[in-house]
Structure formats: C-alpha cells, structure tokens
Amino acid sequence: MKLIASILIGFVAIEHLYILWLEMFAWTTRGRKTFKSLPPDLFEPTKSLAANQGLYNGFLAAGLIWSLLIQNNEWHNNVAYFFLGCVIVAGIFGALTAQKSIFYVQALPAIIALLFTLLS
Structure with missing residues (x-):
C-alpha cells in the first residue's frame, strides 16, 4: 500500500x-492548445500571470x-x-x-493519493 501511495504522490x-x-515556459505556445476556452489574444498579455x-x-x-x-x-x-491537501484545495477552488475539469485533472488524483497515503 505504501508503494502505491508513493507512486500516486509521484x-x-x-x-x-x-x-x-x-505555465512558465510554454504559455504562449502549448498553452494555447491546452486552454482552448481562452481567447488566443489573451495569452501574450497574461504571460507573467x-x-x-x-x-x-x-x-x-x-x-x-520532498x-x-x-x-x-x-x-x-x-x-x-x-502538500496533497494544498493540491486538493487548489483543485477544488479552480473547479x-x-x-470544472480542474477538479478531475488536479484535485481527484491528489484525493486518491491522499486516501492511499492515509491507508498505508
């Protein structure tokens, strides 16, 4: 169980x-393809954000x-x-x-990792 928890944390x-x-290095290139709901002209001005x-x-x-x-x-x-708790809160807040998909991409994997860590 501990090995599975560690793999999930990883x-x-x-x-x-x-x-x-x-977000730091590919916002104006790959970011455009990933965040299709954002207008294309928004990527350059929001690069530092x-x-x-x-x-x-x-x-x-x-x-x-760590x-x-x-x-x-x-x-x-x-x-x-x-740190899993921080990811969960950030994922729920983002959703x-x-x-809404942020919950499934960010919070849900952290919730599963947390459950396995609690059980290990």
Missing part, C-alpha cells in the same frame, strides 16, 4: 511539474517530491498530507472559479 508531483512547464501560477505549482511539486525523500514514516506522511 504522479501528482510530475503532473505539477508539467503544469509548471506549461501564468508564470506566477506555474511557480506555485512548482512549489507544490517540490513539496510532494515528502518522498523523507525516511521517517511519520514525517513523510505529514509532509505528504500537507469552482475557473473550469
């Missing part, structure tokens, strides 16, 4: 590293990766709980305020 971390890349969001996603990924490197099981779990 998946959520990789997902947030991808979001970091997308997207980069800021990407940086926050990088912090989430860093915290999740949790995987902690040898003490209690601290590993506590750090994982905190309520921006786009």
